[in-house]
Amino acid sequence: MSQAADFAGVSKATFLRHEKTGKTTAEFVVKIARAYNVNEVQSLINLGFVDEAAVMEVAIEKALGMAKNSQILAEMNKRHDPEARRL
Incomplete structure (x- = not known):
């Protein structure tokens, strides 16, 4: 998990908070999607943001x-x- 946070350029605490609460933000979704070369618009659609x-x-x-x-x-x-x- 810490490798994923590092790879995406977000703090480990932020990454863990999003995972623990099961809630996230559109900004966080876009950061993770871009880090893993996944279409950010499709990610936002999949998670109900758009x-x-x-x-x-x-x-x-x-x-x-x-x-x-x-x-x-x-x-x-x-x-x-x-x-x-x-x-």
């Missing part, structure tokens, strides 16, 4: 903003009926 639907909503909007026109058009082509006159 709602997955809210994350997906932001992720979709962000992805659309970053997508190239060709990527958006390719996705639209996958979704429409080629025989339809309108989308």
